[in-house]
Amino acid sequence: MKKIIPFYIFAFFTCSVFAQSNDIWVSFPNKDTTLVGFKDKNGIVKIEPKFSGFITAQKFENIIAVSEEENGKWKSYYLTKQGKVVGRDSLFTFDNSPDCENEGYIRFRDSKTDKMGIYNGEGKIVIPAAYDVVSKVHNGLISVLKGAKKKRDPLGEHFFWTGGKELLIDLNNKVLVNNFKSDNNLNFYSLEKSKEPSKDKTRDNFLGVDGQYYSFINYEKEFTNWLRNTLLTDLSKANLEKHSFEKITYWKEPDGWLNVPKSKFIEQNYLYLKLKLEELKNPKTDYFIATDGLNQFIFESPEYDIYFNNCHESKDWIYPVKNIVINPKNKADFKQDHLHFLRTEKGYKLISVAGAKDNLK
Template sequence: MLKKIMDGEHFFWKGGKEFLIDINNKILIENFPYNDDLNFYSLEKSKEPNKSPIRESFLGVDGEYYSFINFDKEFKFWFENTLLKDLSKANLEKHSFDKIVYWKEPDGWINSSKNKFINQNYAYLKLKLEELKNPKTDYFVSSNGLNQFIFESSEYEMYFNNCNESKDWIYPVKSIVINPKNKADFKQDHFEFLRTEEGYKLISVSSAKDNLK
């Protein structure tokens, strides 16, 4: 890998190889492209590539396959097969964090119990999530860390390290962003899901129409 100077203060790396190594600097996988969507705590080894739809497999130098859960694949598989297939109030509550944070003008971010929030906003939630079943709906999924300035209370502590940084390498936040049907409107609907030990949980919502209660 060569260090290329762009100007007096900035540089970038060009060429070289990427490997996956263990804690003893032993090479496990050659030509291993960096991917921050891989859950490195989910390693499984096998003689054949893992067939799970949420895993990625890589051939190791020892001839065996190393597979890892891909957060993006995991979330989309869960979302399509667990949440979207059952948009009942009970299922939404089951797959929601105990508290849901939502944006409301002019108050800003508001904390609500999941039962209260879903009961008050179920019609909106179901309507917007139903839209995602339509292939013509314009939306995308992005990855973030938990915002330490919004999620400050004790129930979120396990999702941050000692420096109050989001532990997104194991507990990422997946955001579904729905673009408006009217392209002249720049506001979007946001649904955020936190990966927890019990699976993905709805944790934050913001509405383009500011119609949350």
């Protein structure tokens, strides 16, 4: 895979960026595990356990979302390392979990206007609450939705946004691209800026308001290109091992998820892997590629820590998992084959497999 040299947006724009602290605190529970506090790398307690289980941050780098009981009532807010409290009752939550900082920034939602904005690590508002939807900060860039309408789904359980305009902005709240379309497949850390559109077929181009083009690697295009031109052209054991994670996790009945060194897995399951990957060369094969993040409940050991953020959420915006799902030839058989490839700093790596029953050893 072509090596990606990240182009940081900070080089182009003057941004007030809060420097992240190297003194990262870690969470710890009280005796009955009902409350959580924080201590530094030397084990010195910085905050006695007082926060509820609602807190998701396992590491305290600059700013976190917390919740605690006071006089019989629960209150939630953002807390900085310096003890500053901001955003009372204005936490941004998704799937019942509060936001987690990224690059020293965290999102909030104004409870009165229902609009979103961003705090920096010092608890200062850098992006005002003027947008319907705001993405995490990625390489100093933010994708926002403005002018949309909130509607309830037919079942009445969830809300969704319709209409509006998607923009790409920087940390100065400056619009870089109008009519921006981010389908969660863009690598913001691969930004290139040029007078002409990039001819790289793995990139998506966007015309900026300054007349120049902003291009980003599209993960879907990148993976498809890698699969076709790097992996499927050589299905030898050596090439499969080269493009596999050090350990491969696989599902086997009735044991569940197992984890073994890649050399052992490939040696024992080479015929199965080769057969399934050969099928992808056949245009009649019924398969699709889904995108996800690394499963935090399966990949729990320290070697996977780099792929998760301070709240142990998958960093799928830079380390997505591409799941090749192969449907059975016999339509009466509902068992699918799954080959998961994690994007790492050294390219895509086969990291887990879920095959048809009794196929894997």
